[in-house]
Amino acid sequence: MSSLFSPLAxxxxxxxxxxxxxxxxxxxxxxxxxxDWHLVHLGSRAVGGASMIIAEATAVSPExxxxxxxxxxxxxxxxxxxxxxxxxIREQQCIPGIQLAHAGRKASTAAPxxxxxxxxxxxxxxxxxxxSALAFADNYPMPTALDANGIRKIVSDFTAAAERAxxxxxxxxEIHAAHGYLLHQFLSPLSNKRADVYGGSFENRIxxxxxxxxxxxxxxxxxxxxxxxxxxxxxxxxxxxxxxxVRLAGILKSAGVDLIDVSTGGLxxxxxxxxxxxxxxxxxxxxxxxxxxxxxxVGLITDAIQAEAIVAKxxxxxxMMARExxxxxxFPLKAASELNDDTAWPVQYDRAKPSYxx
Numbered sequence: 001m002s003s004l005f006s007p008l009a010x011x012x013x014x015x016x017x018x019x020x021x022x023x024x025x026x027x028x029x030x031x032x033x034x035x036d037w038h039l040v041h042l043g044s045r046a047v048g049g050a051s052m053i054i055a056e057a058t059a060v061s062p063e064x065x066x067x068x069x070x071x072x073x074x075x076x077x078x079x080x081x082x083x084x085x086x087x088x089i090r091e092q093q094c095i096p097g098i099q100l101a102h103a104g105r106k107a108s109t110a111a112p113x114x115x116x117x118x119x120x121x122x123x124x125x126x127x128x129x130x131x132s133a134l135a136f137a138d139n140y141p142m143p144t145a146l147d148a149n150g151i152r153k154i155v156s157d158f159t160a161a162a163e164r165a166x167x168x169x170x171x172x173x174e175i176h177a178a179h180g181y182l183l184h185q186f187l188s189p190l191s192n193k194r195a196d197v198y199g200g201s202f203e204n205r206i207x208x209x210x211x212x213x214x215x216x217x218x219x220x221x222x223x224x225x226x227x228x229x230x231x232x233x234x235x236x237x238x239x240x241x242x243x244x245x246v247r248l249a250g251i252l253k254s255a256g257v258d259l260i261d262v263s264t265g266g267l268x269x270x271x272x273x274x275x276x277x278x279x280x281x282x283x284x285x286x287x288x289x290x291x292x293x294x295x296x297x298v299g300l301i302t303d304a305i306q307a308e309a310i311v312a313k314x315x316x317x318x319x320m321m322a323r324e325x326x327x328x329x330x331f332p333l334k335a336a337s338e339l340n341d342d343t344a345w346p347v348q349y350d351r352a353k354p355s356y357x358x
Contacts, residue, residue, distance in 0.1 A: 001341060002308055002312075002336075002339040002340075002341045003018070003308055003311040003312035004017060004018050004019065004304070004307050004308040004311050004312075004319070004335065004339060004341075005017045005018070005336055005339065005341040005343050006018065006311075008051075008317060008318065010172075010225040010258050010259065010294065011222075011223050011224060011225050011258060012223040012224060013095055013171050013172065013224065013225055015051035015052055015095060015318070016051045016093060016094075016343075017049070017050075017051045017332065017343065018051065018307075018311050018317065018318050018319055019049070019050050019051055019307065019318075019319055019321060019331070019332045019335070020050060020051060020052045020053070020054065020097075020296065020318050020319065020320045020321070021042075021045045021050045021052070021053040021054060021320070021321065021322075021325055022054060022261075022298050022320035022321060022322040022325075023054045023055060023056045023057055023099040023174070023176075023229075024056055024322050024326065025056045025057055025066065025070065025071075026038065026041060026056055026071070027066075027067055027069040027070065027111035027112070027113075028069060028071075029069055029070060029071045029072065030069075031072070032059060032062070032065070032070065032071060032072020032073070032074060032075070032078055033071075033072070033077075033078060033081060034071060034078070034081040034082050034085060035081065038055070038071065038081075038085055039081075039084065039085050039088065042055060042085055042089060042096075043085065043088045043089065043092075044329045045325055045329045046088065046089040046092035046094040047092055047329070047330075047346055047349075048325070048328075048329040048330040048331065048332055048333060049330065049331075049332030049333040049336070049343065049345070050094060050325070050332050051094060051095060051332075052094060052095035052096075052097055052172065053089055053094055053095070053096060053097065054097040054098065054099050054172065054174055054227075054320075055071070055082075055085075055096070055097065055098045055099065055170075056071055056099065057070070057071075057099050057101035057103075057176055057181070058070075058071045058072060058073045058098055058099060058100060058101060058161070059071065059072040059073070059074060059101060059102065059103070060072075060073065060074055060100055060101065060102055060154075060157040060158050060160070060161040061074045061102065061153075061157045062074060062126070063107060063108075063126055063127075063128065063129060064101065064102035064103055064104075064107060064157070064182070065103060065107060065108075066101075066103040066106060066107060066109060066181075067108075067109055067110055067111045067114075067119065068108075068119060068124045068125070069111050070103075073098070073100070073161045073164050073165060073168070074157065074160075074161065076164065078164065078168075079164055079167050079168045082098075082165075082168035082169070082170075083167075083168045083169050086168055086169030086170055086171075087169060090169070092346065093344075095171050095172060096169060096170050096171055096172070097170060097171065097172030097173070097174060097227070098165050098168075098170045098172070098173060098174070099174040099175075099176050099229065100158055100161045100162060100165065100173060100174070100175055100176060100216075101176035101181055101182075102154060102157070102158070102176075102181060102182040102183070103128065103181050103182060104128060104129060104130045104131075104143065104180075104181050104182030104183075104184075104185045105128050105129075105130035105134065105135060105136050105140065105141075105143040105182075105185060105191070106128070106136050106140065106180055106181055107126070107128035107129075107141075107143075108125040108126050108127070108128050108141050109140060109141070116139075117139040117140065118139055118140055118141045119141075125141065127141065127142075127143070127144055128141055128143040128144070129143055129144050129145075129146050129150055129182075130143035130144070130145060130146065130182065130185055130191070131145065131146060131182075131185050131186045131191060131192040131193070131194055131198065131199065132145050132191065132192060132193040132194060132199075133145045134191060134193065136180065136269060137269040145194070151198065151208060154182070154208065154212070155208075155211050155212055155215045156215070158175065158212045158215055158216055159212075159215035159216055159218060159219055160219075162215075162216040162219045162220045163219035163220075165220075166219065166220065166221070166224075171224055171225075172224065172225045172226075172227060173216060173220055173224070173225075173226055173227070174226075174227035174228065174229055174261060175209070175212055175213065175216065175226070175227070175228045175229070176229050177209050177228055177229060177230050177231075178229040178230050178231040178261075178263045178264075178266065179229075179231055179263065179265070179266030179267075180231070180265075180266035180267040180268070181266075183208060183209045183212065184230070184231055184240070184266070184267055185267070186198060186199075186205055186206075186207075186208045186209065187205050187206060187209065187230075187240050187244070187248070188205070188234055188239050188240040188267050188268075189205065189238060189239065189240070190234060190236060190238060190239045190240075190267060190268055191267060191268075192205050202244065202247070206248055206251065209228070209248075209252075210251070210252075210255060213226070213228070213252065213255050213256070213257060214255070217256055222256075225258045225259065226256065226257050226258055227257065227258060227259045227260070227261050227296075228252055228257050228259075228260055228261065229260075229261035229262075229263060230245055230248065230249075230260060230261070230262065230263070231263050231264050231265055231266055231267060232245040232262050232263070232264050232280070232283035232284075232287070233245070233264050233265070233283065234264075234265065234267045234268050234271060235264060235265050235268070235271040235272055235273045236267070236268035236270060236271050236272070239267060239268060240267065242283055242286065245262075245283065245287060246286060246287055246290050246291060249287045249290075249291045249293055250290075250291045250293075252293070253291055253292070253293040257293070258293075258294060259293065259294040259295065259296060259317070259318070260284075260287055260293055260294070260295050260296070261295075261296045261298065261320065262280060262283050262284035262287060262295050262296060262297065262298070262316075263280060263298055263299065264279075264280050264283060264299070275300065276300065277300045277301070277302070277306065278297065278299065278300060278301055278306065278310070279299055279300060280297065280298060280299035281297045281299070281301075281310060281315055281316065284296065284297040284315065284316040285297075285315040285316065288314070288315070288316060288317070294317045294318070295316045295317055295318075296316055296317065296318040296319065296320045297310050297315065297316035297318070297319055297320065298319075298320040298321070298322065301319055301320075301321055301324070302321075302323075302324045303335075304334070304335035304338040304339055305338070305339075307319045307321075307335065308335075308339055333345060333349075333353075337354045
């Protein structure tokens with residue numbers, strides 16, 4: 001058995017391999033509701049052999065959506081269709097996960113194919129909230145700084161969303177604190193200019209994330225995994241950096257988080273990212289090495305040999321893939337063939353399975 005196709009137990013959940021579908025926004029919802037697009041999109045990747053699928057950034061409140069077209073989990077009516085999707089995923093021996101998110105100052109913007117940028121209130125947009133009244137960019141809306149009541153609502157919204165996720169059949173919850181969205185905005189000194197207990201020092205800037213983790217844990221069962229996605233660096237001077245991320249990861253581990261999903265960037269419009277294959281892997285490797293917490297690697301991981309090496313060398317425990325799995329939903333089955341690993345195929349597809357050396 002290859003390292004990539006070895007199982008991994010995280011609390012009561014066992015991944016059949018180390019390939020996980022990273023959350024990818026589909027911008028295909030009306031009023032937050034999942035639909036058949038989400039069923040087929042996520043379901044096809046479960047059929048394709050991934051061990052776990054994390055549904056896209058799912059808004060914990062209407063104002064927490066990136067766009068008016070985002071998936072949501074802010075009301076009980078959202079549960080039914082999500083439950084159909086998780087049931088299908090589990091039937092494929094795949095673990096259903098969900099990323100709970102709030103866009104903060106990057107909310108009320110258009111889907112990529114609709115032009116991005118600000119969506120005006122008379123076109124279905126809204127006034128976003130943020131740690132401070134600082135817009136992400138000139139073509140983004142100006143947010144309102146959250147007051148104490150607003151911050152309490154954020155924690156309550158994440159907590160209620162986790163409870164709905166459980167009722168919808170998800171087995172893993174990931175809290176989105178990356179890519180310049182609300183919780184990341186509190187972490188970074190570039191976007192957090194507050195003078196209260198949620199701003200200034202490192203301890204104050206991480207406070208809201210820790211309160212969200214604590215709130216989620218009141219409704220999310222102890223035996224089910226809890227992940228947090230972070231951007232390990234802002235790729236901008238004076239911003240959140242790798243040292244901050246290592247320090248935060250150790251604190252999150254002590255708070256009961258099981259895995260850090262390590263990405264980068266998204267906070268500063270002037271970021272400068274040195275993009276190359278697996279360019280984010282060193283951050284995941286360092287966090288794993290220095291804190292002992294499980295990590296996932298993501299970012300331009302596109303082939304089986306590359307993914308195998310990441311796990312075999314111990315640089316990360318899980319490989320999360322996004323665009324490559326848009327191009328090829330059946331990448332895990334193909335990867336098993338390349339690595340001469342006799343992984344199970346769906347019985348309906350078994351007649352197409354390649355022969356393996358004995």
